[in-house]
Amino acid sequence: MAKNLVIVESPAKAKTIEGFLGKDFLVKSSFGHVRDLVKKGLAVDTEKNFEPYYEVSPDKEKVVNELRKLAKAAEIVWLATDEDREGEAISWHLAETLKLNEDDTRRIVFHEITKPAILKAIETPRKIDRHLVDAQQARRVLDRLVGFELSPILWKKIKPSLSAGRVQSVAVRLIVEREREVMNFKSVSAYKVSALFQVGNQQMKAELRQSFDTLEGARAFLEKCKNASFTVSTLDVKPGKRTPAAPFTTSTLQQEASRKLGFSVKRTMVVAQRLYESGKITYMRTDSVNLSELAVGKAKQVISENFGDQYIHSRQYRNKSKGAQEAHEAIRPTYLENNVVDGERDEMRLYDLIWKRTIASQMADAELEKTTAQIAISTTTETFVAQGEVIKFDGFLKVYMESSDEEGDETEKTQEGMLPPIRQGETLAMNTITAVQRFTHHPSRYTEASLVKKLEELGIGRPSTYAPTISTIQDRAYVVKEDRDGRPRGYDVLTLKATQITEEKRSENTGAEKSKLFPTDIGMVVTDFLQQYFPKIMDYNFTASVEEEFDTIAEGKMNWRKMLENFYRPFHHDVEQTSENSERASGERLIGVDPNTGKNMYARVGRYGALVQIGESDDEIKKFASLRKDQRLETITLEDALELFKLPRIIGEFEGKEMKVNIGRFGPYILHNNNFVSIPKTDDPMSIEMDRGVELILAKRKADAEKEIKVFREEGRDDVRLLNGRWGPYLAIGKANYKIPKTTDPATLTLQDCLTMAAAQDEANPNIKRAAAKKAGATKKEPAAKKKAPAAKKKAPAKKAKAPAKKKAPAKKTEK
DNA sequence: CAGTGAGCGAGCTTCCGCTTGACTT
Numbered sequence: 001m002a003k004n005l006v007i008v009e010s011p012a013k014a015k016t017i018e019g020f021l022g023k024d025f026l027v028k029s030s031f032g033h034v035r036d037l038v039k040k041g042l043a044v045d046t047e048k049n050f051e052p053y054y055e056v057s058p059d060k061e062k063v064v065n066e067l068r069k070l071a072k073a074a075e076i077v078w079l080a081t082d083e084d085r086e087g088e089a090i091s092w093h094l095a096e097t098l099k100l101n102e103d104d105t106r107r108i109v110f111h112e113i114t115k116p117a118i119l120k121a122i123e124t125p126r127k128i129d130r131h132l133v134d135a136q137q138a139r140r141v142l143d144r145l146v147g148f149e150l151s152p153i154l155w156k157k158i159k160p161s162l163s164a165g166r167v168q169s170v171a172v173r174l175i176v177e178r179e180r181e182v183m184n185f186k187s188v189s190a191y192k193v194s195a196l197f198q199v200g201n202q203q204m205k206a207e208l209r210q211s212f213d214t215l216e217g218a219r220a221f222l223e224k225c226k227n228a229s230f231t232v233s234t235l236d237v238k239p240g241k242r243t244p245a246a247p248f249t250t251s252t253l254q255q256e257a258s259r260k261l262g263f264s265v266k267r268t269m270v271v272a273q274r275l276y277e278s279g280k281i282t283y284m285r286t287d288s289v290n291l292s293e294l295a296v297g298k299a300k301q302v303i304s305e306n307f308g309d310q311y312i313h314s315r316q317y318r319n320k321s322k323g324a325q326e327a328h329e330a331i332r333p334t335y336l337e338n339n340v341v342d343g344e345r346d347e348m349r350l351y352d353l354i355w356k357r358t359i360a361s362q363m364a365d366a367e368l369e370k371t372t373a374q375i376a377i378s379t380t381t382e383t384f385v386a387q388g389e390v391i392k393f394d395g396f397l398k399v400y401m402e403s404s405d406e407e408g409d410e411t412e413k414t415q416e417g418m419l420p421p422i423r424q425g426e427t428l429a430m431n432t433i434t435a436v437q438r439f440t441h442h443p444s445r446y447t448e449a450s451l452v453k454k455l456e457e458l459g460i461g462r463p464s465t466y467a468p469t470i471s472t473i474q475d476r477a478y479v480v481k482e483d484r485d486g487r488p489r490g491y492d493v494l495t496l497k498a499t500q501i502t503e504e505k506r507s508e509n510t511g512a513e514k515s516k517l518f519p520t521d522i523g524m525v526v527t528d529f530l531q532q533y534f535p536k537i538m539d540y541n542f543t544a545s546v547e548e549e550f551d552t553i554a555e556g557k558m559n560w561r562k563m564l565e566n567f568y569r570p571f572h573h574d575v576e577q578t579s580e581n582s583e584r585a586s587g588e589r590l591i592g593v594d595p596n597t598g599k600n601m602y603a604r605v606g607r608y609g610a611l612v613q614i615g616e617s618d619d620e621i622k623k624f625a626s627l628r629k630d631q632r633l634e635t636i637t638l639e640d641a642l643e644l645f646k647l648p649r650i651i652g653e654f655e656g657k658e659m660k661v662n663i664g665r666f667g668p669y670i671l672h673n674n675n676f677v678s679i680p681k682t683d684d685p686m687s688i689e690m691d692r693g694v695e696l697i698l699a700k701r702k703a704d705a706e707k708e709i710k711v712f713r714e715e716g717r718d719d720v721r722l723l724n725g726r727w728g729p730y731l732a733i734g735k736a737n738y739k740i741p742k743t744t745d746p747a748t749l750t751l752q753d754c755l756t757m758a759a760a761q762d763e764a765n766p767n768i769k770r771a772a773a774k775k776a777g778a779t780k781k782e783p784a785a786k787k788k789a790p791a792a793k794k795k796a797p798a799k800k801a802k803a804p805a806k807k808k809a810p811a812k813k814t815e816k
Numbered sequence: 817c818a819g820t821g822a823g824c825g826a827g828c829t830t831c832c833g834c835t836t837g838a839c840t841t
Contacts, residue, residue, distance in 0.1 A: 660819085
């Protein structure tokens with residue numbers, strides 16, 4: 001048995017380190033945190049000085065047991081988790097759960113995974129830093145208090161199962177606010193003028209400095225140019241340079257992989273994880289831009305060999321964001337000499353990006369020469385400007401160029417080439433001058449990656465949580481990632497050629513969005529609610545300010561329980577106030593008066609999403625209609641709403657049963673005899689007629705018949721069916737589906753065979769959620785034991801207090 | 817798969833940060 005047990009956080013790291021240490025050292029991994037607040041309930045006693053209740057996380061029992069055994073056998077246990085707040089806490093939790101003896105336990109840290117660094121760490125052990133641990137406990141408890149006190153208010157006031165938290169709620173707020181900026185944005189247009197001059201056998205493009213607000217203004221300008229002469233008034237040559245971007249952090253890697261490779265942040269992390277596990281890159285969850293000395297040295301060598309010494313420019317990057325905890329290096333190739341790796345396509349592409357970015361960061365600036373020519377117009381004071389840019393020395397641009405979030409930005413840059421040879425004072429021949437109507441663009445909606453960038457700037461969230469946070473807010477349906485089609489928009493173009501001005505209307509597509517984040521109606525309602533009652537938590541600076549306090553705790557200058565006390569008392573007061581006094585929130589909005597009934601018409605969210613409603617909420621008779629997928633609670637108009645009430649339509653009878661057309665969650669359908677038949681996109685549900693309806697029903701029947709292998713109708717079980725599905729034959733009982741072994745011919749199965757097979761599969765996989773399983777409620781877990789409770793509770797009075805005034809109001813009786 | 821929009825009730829939902837698998841479909 002090894003004398004020394006070293007515990008790190010990740011198994012890949014453990015494997016590497018084991019190679020550096022002798023056979024006296026056994027290196028194991030904790031797989032991150034091993035202990036956390038008890039999963040259910042607050043697990044913090046707010047009346048007992050915020051005593052936290054911890055438990056070994058269920059999925060870590062195994063690891064903990066193993067580590068416990070190994071720790072017992074070892075003489076010395078080395079806790080080598082990361083140097084940041086969370087890492088320190090992991091070590092402390094390990095010490096606690098493994099019941100480590102302080103004398104035989106050493107805390108060590110290292111910043112790079114190299115043999116000398118690790119040997120040095122072993123020589124300079126320390127004790128667990130309790131202040132740092134306390135800062136983590138404060139962070140952990142605060143997040144639990146915020147999340148577990150706010151979420152239940154949402155369940156009560158808006159909808160069950162919703163969630164709120166320090167990070168996710170602010171992320172949603174960013175998207176909601178951006179959407180409103182877009183909605184309120186008023187686009188204005190201006191006429192931008194450019195000219196093409198003939199220089200020798202080349203054309204030179206120049207832009208007019210000013211633009212014109214109106215078509216008349218642009219036309220008047222072109223008129224002035226008709227008989228003008230154009231002279232190069234100044235010619236200016238200036239050197240310039242460009243500097244490479246810093247090596248990748250989690251956030252910048254996600255951004256670039258999104259822009260250059262079209263990866264979602266999740267995909268980026270999955271691929272990076274594989275590269276890390278196979279030892280090709282350093283750790284992928286980091287906020288550090290720092291490269292180890294070893295890496296800088298190696299980069300120098302690689303650049304020298306591949307591009308020459310003049311391309312070398314070693315740089316040390318520093319982190320600008322305050323929250324950075326720098327437990328790791330930047331993300332870089334482990335072996336910089338490998339400019340390609342084998343593996344899947346995505347892995348190769350992401351690796352390529354990481355290699356180029358790392359190498360470029362150690363390369364020389366690009367040197368440019370920027371030429372600016374001003375061209376005077378004899379008939380007016382306005383001037384044209386022509387710009388050219390030439391790369392004198394490519395430097396890092398040889399391997400890598402960072403992309404930008406602004407669409408079209410990159411192409412503009414690369415288009416700027418050298419100006420043709422011109423002299424100051426030279427008169428230029430004009431080919432054409434055009435004035436094009438251009439529109440201002442609303443602020444860009446967030447992509448997953450640009451949201452991560454924003455969160456990082458605000459210091460909200462950590463490298464390990466960016467991707468999960470983005471997933472959470474989509475899972476909760478606060479936000480959706482979508483493409484949206486643009487709409488055509490006309491614009492004017494005026495062209496002056498020789499002395500002829502022509503005018504035409506062209507059309508462009510505008511407003512198209514690709515993979516952008518949009519808030520949902522419920523996302524907006526929740527955000528508004530939280531903003532109204534918990535503005536402090538929703539403040540963009542909330543995280544930053546509590547982070548400062550965590551830092552003070554880490555420095556030993558503040559007690560963590562005291563800090564929580566100061567935060568919690570006023571917060572909890574707000575929670576109680578809101579719980580007692582606030583109205584239910586549904587985003588209700590009066591959109592007008594229904595011309596048919598004279599009643600008010602409202603838009604709001606209900607249990608199943610946004611809806612429009614005719615009549616007051618306490619009216620006896622109301623009418624409802626769901627909003628369609630492309631409609632928003634905040635923007636729907638009375639006209640749109642009235643359209644919605646034209647459905648459902650009865651379009652006729654077939655086989656003695658009526659055919660009803662409506663739009664459901666998956667689009668338009670016809671309901672006939674309890675069967676749903678989808679209406680294809682080519683038909684309009686508003687105008688579809690009886691004959692077409694029958695046609696669709698018959699077509700559906702035919703398709704169903706073809707997928708039917710056998711149904712046990714004679715046996716009286718028409719719910720037991722053998723069907724041909726997308727993945728081959730399968731068994732369906734009611735709404736639950738079961739596999740059929742590949743070796744069996746489904747046609748030979750009897751009813752009994754099917755039932756046995758289904759039962760066997762239910763038995764084998766009790767965890768699979770099958771759609772049916774709603775037979776008898778008898779199989780529920782020990783219902784008897786829980787029946788005791790209700791007698792003790794009496795919540796009736798509380799209920800009565802609510803809205804008593806309105807209840808007895810005489811129901812409005814409007815005659816139709 | 818889809819129509820609803822609320823109601824006596826019971827019990828459930830939920831946070832952020834560390835880490836990697838393991839059930840299918």
